[in-house]
Amino acid sequence: MTQLWNFPGGIHPPENKHQSTARPIRKAGLPERLVLPLQQHIGAPAEPLVQPGDKVLKGQKLADVTSGMGVPVHASTSGTIVGIELLPVPHPSGMSDWCIVLEPDGDDAWCELSPIADYRQLHRDDVLNLIRDAGISGMGGAGFPTNIKLRPPSDRKVSTLIINGAECEPYITADDMAMRERADQIHGGIKIMSWILRPERCVIAIEDNKPEAVDAMRKASEGTQAEVVVVPTKYPSGGEKQLIQILTGMEVPSGGIPADIGVMCQNVGTAMAVYRAINRGEPLISRITTVTGAGVDDPGNFEALIGTPTRHLLDQAGFHPERVNRLILGGPMMGYTLEDTSVPVIKTTNCLIAATENELPMPPPEQPCIRCGMCAEVCPMELLPQQLFWHARAQDFDRAEHLNLFDCIECGACSYVCPSSIPLVQYYRYAKGEIRTQRAEQIKADRARERFEARQARLEREQEEKERRREERARAAAQAQKKKQAEAEKAVAEGDATDERSARAAMVQQALERKKARPAAAATSEASTEKPDIESLEKQLNQAKGKLETMESMLDEARAAQADNVEKLERAVAKNLDRVKRAEDALTEARKQLETEDGQ
Amino acid sequence: MSLVQQSSPHAHGARPTSRVMLVVILTTLPGLVAQTWFFGWGNLINVVWCVLLALGAEAAMLKLRHKPVAFFLRDNTAAVTGLLLGLSLPQFAPWWVSAVAVISAIILAKQLYGGLGANPFNPAMVGYALVLVSFPVAMTTNWAGAVTLPDAPGFGETLNTIFGGQQAAIDAWTMATPLDEYKHKIASHTAAEVLQHPTFGTGVAQGWEWVNGAFLLGGLALVALRIITWHIPVSLLTALGLMSLAFGSNADQYAPLSLHLLAGGTMLGAFFIATDPVSAATSHQGKLIYGACIGVLIYTIRSWGNYPDAVAFSVLLMNFAVPFIDHYTPPRTYGHHKPRRGIPGKAG
Numbered sequence: 001m002t003q004l005w006n007f008p009g010g011i012h013p014p015e016n017k018h019q020s021t022a023r024p025i026r027k028a029g030l031p032e033r034l035v036l037p038l039q040q041h042i043g044a045p046a047e048p049l050v051q052p053g054d055k056v057l058k059g060q061k062l063a064d065v066t067s068g069m070g071v072p073v074h075a076s077t078s079g080t081i082v083g084i085e086l087l088p089v090p091h092p093s094g095m096s097d098w099c100i101v102l103e104p105d106g107d108d109a110w111c112e113l114s115p116i117a118d119y120r121q122l123h124r125d126d127v128l129n130l131i132r133d134a135g136i137s138g139m140g141g142a143g144f145p146t147n148i149k150l151r152p153p154s155d156r157k158v159s160t161l162i163i164n165g166a167e168c169e170p171y172i173t174a175d176d177m178a179m180r181e182r183a184d185q186i187h188g189g190i191k192i193m194s195w196i197l198r199p200e201r202c203v204i205a206i207e208d209n210k211p212e213a214v215d216a217m218r219k220a221s222e223g224t225q226a227e228v229v230v231v232p233t234k235y236p237s238g239g240e241k242q243l244i245q246i247l248t249g250m251e252v253p254s255g256g257i258p259a260d261i262g263v264m265c266q267n268v269g270t271a272m273a274v275y276r277a278i279n280r281g282e283p284l285i286s287r288i289t290t291v292t293g294a295g296v297d298d299p300g301n302f303e304a305l306i307g308t309p310t311r312h313l314l315d316q317a318g319f320h321p322e323r324v325n326r327l328i329l330g331g332p333m334m335g336y337t338l339e340d341t342s343v344p345v346i347k348t349t350n351c352l353i354a355a356t357e358n359e360l361p362m363p364p365p366e367q368p369c370i371r372c373g374m375c376a377e378v379c380p381m382e383l384l385p386q387q388l389f390w391h392a393r394a395q396d397f398d399r400a401e402h403l404n405l406f407d408c409i410e411c412g413a414c415s416y417v418c419p420s421s422i423p424l425v426q427y428y429r430y431a432k433g434e435i436r437t438q439r440a441e442q443i444k445a446d447r448a449r450e451r452f453e454a455r456q457a458r459l460e461r462e463q464e465e466k467e468r469r470r471e472e473r474a475r476a477a478a479q480a481q482k483k484k485q486a487e488a489e490k491a492v493a494e495g496d497a498t499d500e501r502s503a504r505a506a507m508v509q510q511a512l513e514r515k516k517a518r519p520a521a522a523a524t525s526e527a528s529t530e531k532p533d534i535e536s537l538e539k540q541l542n543q544a545k546g547k548l549e550t551m552e553s554m555l556d557e558a559r560a561a562q563a564d565n566v567e568k569l570e571r572a573v574a575k576n577l578d579r580v581k582r583a584e585d586a587l588t589e590a591r592k593q594l595e596t597e598d599g600q
Numbered sequence: 601m602s603l604v605q606q607s608s609p610h611a612h613g614a615r616p617t618s619r620v621m622l623v624v625i626l627t628t629l630p631g632l633v634a635q636t637w638f639f640g641w642g643n644l645i646n647v648v649w650c651v652l653l654a655l656g657a658e659a660a661m662l663k664l665r666h667k668p669v670a671f672f673l674r675d676n677t678a679a680v681t682g683l684l685l686g687l688s689l690p691q692f693a694p695w696w697v698s699a700v701a702v703i704s705a706i707i708l709a710k711q712l713y714g715g716l717g718a719n720p721f722n723p724a725m726v727g728y729a730l731v732l733v734s735f736p737v738a739m740t741t742n743w744a745g746a747v748t749l750p751d752a753p754g755f756g757e758t759l760n761t762i763f764g765g766q767q768a769a770i771d772a773w774t775m776a777t778p779l780d781e782y783k784h785k786i787a788s789h790t791a792a793e794v795l796q797h798p799t800f801g802t803g804v805a806q807g808w809e810w811v812n813g814a815f816l817l818g819g820l821a822l823v824a825l826r827i828i829t830w831h832i833p834v835s836l837l838t839a840l841g842l843m844s845l846a847f848g849s850n851a852d853q854y855a856p857l858s859l860h861l862l863a864g865g866t867m868l869g870a871f872f873i874a875t876d877p878v879s880a881a882t883s884h885q886g887k888l889i890y891g892a893c894i895g896v897l898i899y900t901i902r903s904w905g906n907y908p909d910a911v912a913f914s915v916l917l918m919n920f921a922v923p924f925i926d927h928y929t930p931p932r933t934y935g936h937h938k939p940r941r942g943i944p945g946k947a948g
Contacts, residue, residue: 370716415612
């Protein structure tokens with residue numbers, strides 16, 4: 001007999017599991033169209049590899065994650081891609097996300113599959129890659145990519161592999177039925193995962209309310225390392241942390257992962273998917289989903305293609321929309337309500353409850369907390385739910401965090417027993433969300449402050465630098481000026497005077513000459529006898545250019561020395577540039593005139 | 601199909617507060633029956649009177665505070681406060697003593713602090729302590745002797761005494777409580793002499809041991825029904841017992857352990873009063889400390905203080921300490937090495 005430990009708290013809600021275990025697993029069939037969300041779990045969304053209009057085969061990869069954590073999405077059947085659109089996806093907020101819409105062609109034709117005859121011949125990393133390529137993510141809860149989970153940090157050795165078949169939440173029987181009917185496949189997956197991880201111990205944990213599943217799994221795992229352990233029925237025994245505590249007596253450190261204490265949990269559905277991916281080469285394109293609740297006539301478990309709209313699945317079970325008051329995706333403790341029935345089944349969809357008002361009535365109005373402490377009695381994490389509630393309500397988030405708010409697994413046991421009908425979990429979610437937002441804002445503010453401070457420091461530094469340079473410059477200038485200023489200023493003044501005067505004189509002369517020539521030309525219509533003095537103009541231009549060069553070199557020198565006369569020199573250079581331009585213009589005009597006259 | 605949008609959990613299995621309080625009321629019945637059996641109609645009349653007053657005061661205050669009256673009255677908490685006072689007050693306490701106790705309990709101790717769940721002090725004990733200090737004579741001279749005595753008053757006479765003010769007429773039927781008698785006589789008498797007084801009867805304390813036994817029974821039912829946890833009653837009774845064994849072994853000086861446990865309001869206090877969740881400590885460790893301190897205080901006041909019984913004062917004193925206890929006794933959360941005591945940002 002394996003030693004078991006108890007976990008504190010827990011509750012025994014009505015199980016309501018028998019409704020959906022009466023019939024074997026049925027195929028949900030082909031819906032009119034399949035909606036495949038590009039993001040079905042934690043990590044990065046996949047990027048589409050197909051375009052609308054493409055014909056695809058069953059099992060063909062439709063989208064993959066190129067960078068970051070994530071797994072690909074495959075075609076659940078053969079057909080045509082009719083769109084890549086924003087559509088409602090399963091999410092508590094009822095949000096829309098990018099989905100590939102596939103219209104089945106009815107052939108259900110597989111693409112070419114490459115099953116592995118003996119995975120032991122392969123390298124472990126190759127098997128992990130095959131698991132990734134098959135699009136497998138955890139099928140019990142959050143849907144963490146399985147290949148990443150199966151490769152714990154190199155300094156962590158997994159000594160105990162736990163296969164979670166507890167399925168503690170009421171109504172849900174997907175794992176139960178899978179274990180009853182497909183124990184061999186599950187066991188095949190367990191063998192592969194054991195081969196990858198090489199644990200010292202492998203435990204299949206099943207609650208004692210599933211005797212058929214226990215028998216089937218015992219039979220399938222006979223003579224192997226895997227040991228079936230029956231755990232007492234108590235919610236939430238299937239919570240990863242609680243199950244680890246039940247089986248090992250150890251606790252996962254707060255903020256850590258099970259591998260920190262040498263444990264890993266995998267869901268039975270995940271094990272089955274791994275078996276199919278390796279031994280049959282089939283990617284994850286379907287899953288077993290429980291459809292139950294008093295709103296359906298024929299509850300049971302269905303093997304549904306990923307992407308099947310919930311409405312199609314509900315109809316398979318004899319859906320009566322008029323009866324349904326609340327539609328829950330997941331279980332009655334941790335699931336969330338759906339706004340409409342178009343959202344698709346995804347890799348993590350384990351249950352759909354079409355509940356009537358009578359079945360899951362609205363809670364009575366909230367009353368004041370009387371500190372009865374029943375919430376603390378049932379909390380499996382040994383928190384103080386009522387204190388957390390006060391602090392959350394008072395927005396005293398520091399204290400809520402101090403009381404380990406973030407260790408809350410949101411199992412809902414506290415809300416379940418609260419005599420005052422306080423929606424405690426909702427308060428905790430609110431507080432967590434607020435704290436996360438505040439943290440993000442704090443980080444943003446810190447960065448802004450750092451930026452500001454860095455800028456201030458830089459400006460100060462620059463100011464000092466400037467100050468220092470100016471002092472240096474003043475010193476250098478004092479020396480340079482003694483030597484150069486007189487000379488430079490003299491040159492500048494000289495250049496200014498002679499040049500300007502000569503250029504202006506040339507212009508005046510030219511203008512006079514043109515004036516003289518024009519009436520003569522008009523009167524006599526003869527060729528002008530006088531030509532513009534090209535030679536003198538050219539001489540002037542060269543002179544100006546020479547001057548400009550001198551000035552420029554002086555300016556460079558002055559700049560290098562950072563002397564005080566830079567500005568003056570700059571003005572002089574500009575003046576000279578102007579002068580050269582004017583001389584050039586005059587020359588061009590003179591040449592043009594000459595040509596015209598020549599032509600006449 | 602219009603679908604309800606709700607946050608999880610969707611299933612609820614709670615006993616509503618009104619039901620919890622109803623169970624509390626029902627589990628006090630064995631005690632009330634024993635009181636009536638041994639001490640006459642006084643307690644029953646007090647209970648009815650106090651419950652009616654409590655409901656009236658609660659309704660009036662809810663109205664004044666613009667709260668839904670019916671919604672809050674249905675939670676049965678006001679009825680429990682009235683009931684507890686009716687069970688604790690002397691059998692022949694005049695109607696105005698009960699009225700002052702109940703009205704101050706509901707109005708001062710409960711509603712003025714914000715109503716249900718917001719009161720730092722146990723309302724019933726606030727009312728009790730108030731009348732005990734204000735009307736010490738009425739609170740000590742109106743205890744009924746056991747009905748086995750000759751000429752015990754009937755229902756009409758009792759009613760007349762309580763509401764008609766015929767104090768003098770019942771002098772013959774009243775008697776000091778065993779704890780009171782012992783406390784005041786032991787200074788000048790031996791234990792054997794003190795125990796000759798008819799209030800002790802032939803057992804531990806005539807009638808009182810049965811009343812306490814009946815409250816113990818009801819209290820155990822509360823624990824079994826998971827309305828309360830064992831921590832407060834067990835630590836309270838253990839501490840009281842240990843104090844008695846440590847300091848009161850000489851029966852010629854102090855009341856013996858049996859009297860402490862079975863003669864006063866001990867069992868009612870341990871199971872029904874100290875366990876009032878609103879004003880008690882929260883965590884298991886906190887409850888143990890809270891209960892034990894009440895036990896120590898009860899013994900201390902009874903033995904070395906001026907009052908023969910001390911449940912009300914002890915509970916109220918520890919109500920003061922509850923916020924402090926709560927800060928330093930959080931449980932160790934899963935995955936943590938030790939509990940996070942104290943207040944964030946401060947050492948501790």
